[in-house]
Amino acid sequence: MSPVRPAPGGPAAWRPTTALGRALVVGALGVVGALLAGEPAVVVLAAPFVTLAALGVVHRPTHDPVLDSRLDHLTLREGVGTTSRLSLSDAEDAEYLVRVTGQPPYVVMRPSGGRVGRLLVDGGVPEVEISPRRWGRRMLGEEKVALYTPWAGYRFGPVGIGGQWTRVLPTTAPYDSRAEAPQPLGLVGAHRSRRTGNGTELAGIRPFQPGDRLRRVNWRVSLRTGDLHVVTTRAEEDTGVLLVLDALADHGASDGVDGAASSLDLGVRAAAAIAEHHVRRGDRVALRVVGRGHEQVGYGAGPRHLRRIQDRLATVRIGAAAEPDSGVLQLGVTGGAVVVVLSPMLAEPVATVAATLTRRGVAVLVVDTLPPDPRPDVPEDADATLAALAWRMRMVERSVVLDRLAALGCPVVAWRGPGTIDDVLRRLARRARLPRVVGR
Incomplete structure (x- = not known):
């Protein structure tokens, strides 16, 4: 200055x-x-x-x-x-x-x-x-x-x-998750893969084949059977995490970091906490904001990339975009990625994106950021009774959308701080390992 x-x-x-x-x-x-x-x-x-x-x-x-x-x-x-x-x-x-x-x-x-x-x-x-x-x-x-x-x-x-x-x-609450990624697909990381490779997680024991390392020989099984057997392990890979933040509107009142939080406060802080956790684990994280500013950060890893995500979150602007972001391909979802949608689920384009990606077989997790007791903004010249009735009808429509997403297999969980999505990620990982019937 x-x-x-x-x-x-x-x-x-x-x-x-x-x-x-x-x-x-x-x-x-x-x-x-x-x-x-x-x-x-x-x-x-x-x-x-x-x-x-x-x-x-x-x-x-x-x-x-x-x-x-x-x-x-x-x-x-x-x-x-x-x-x-x-x-x-x-x-x-x-x-x-x-x-x-x-x-x-x-x-x-x-x-x-x-x-x-x-x-x-x-x-x-x-x-x-x-x-x-x-x-x-x-x-x-x-x-x-x-x-x-x-x-x-x-x-x-x-x-x-x-x-x-x-x-x-945005502040990041102490967040640590031990849940593995549903479909890891990368080079090296901390998540167990479905394919065998060099790792620490036991996959099974099989007969020795040319090219196997001697340090993988299981001598106890080999002595019992009379043939050499080796231990196979699962590869450890990283995964791609796409954070989709709904900034079309802000519901509820915000009193700052020490008071009540609005829907956008919960979404921004949850996105910052999830991004910091996965970046520290070596995963690739991307950010897409659905709103007026079109803030977007591509996939990347490392402290510098985390700082880019936090800077974009700090500049989020509230408001509808010129064109609704209902196109699935615009999100840039790749194979093996986990899509985390942070939204109060009051906008139709966001619900459409979550449902479409779930039908495609992508691991999608919806984090509900609507406050427990949201207070809609009512103009002074509006009828308070009609406004309350309209809000109740909107909540009924929202519950129908959440039920349909759950029926499609897309889990919806309210953000409550550390440990919010651990159980959901574990269930998604178990479901990804089950055999799948594909129609042709």
């Missing part, structure tokens, strides 16, 4: 305060009245005002200060704070400083309200601690600063200082 340099005589220059003007007027009137009336007592009453006016004029400033405000961090997580620091130069004439920081939604500050004042000779420039409480892009650090000379004779400002755009990443 560039330093603020006021123009001479401009709105940010040193100007006499109201206190100085009042002291000059009252002192002058008292002295003149005492001379005209011949009353020395009036001079005694006006003496304090004359003294204050004289001290204020004596400390008249000669230099215009230069202000510069900066934040310690431009990327934060929900609930984590940063410090807004103000630097001054050419401020030898100032004695007292006042900072008033703007408070955008979902932001808390210390001191409360972002207002602080201090004598510069006591402890230097005061600092303001800022903590965003919800993910997204926030303009932090906007403030107005005023300086006062000794005896409050002159005031500099208030000067408006622009803030800095800060990216607030």
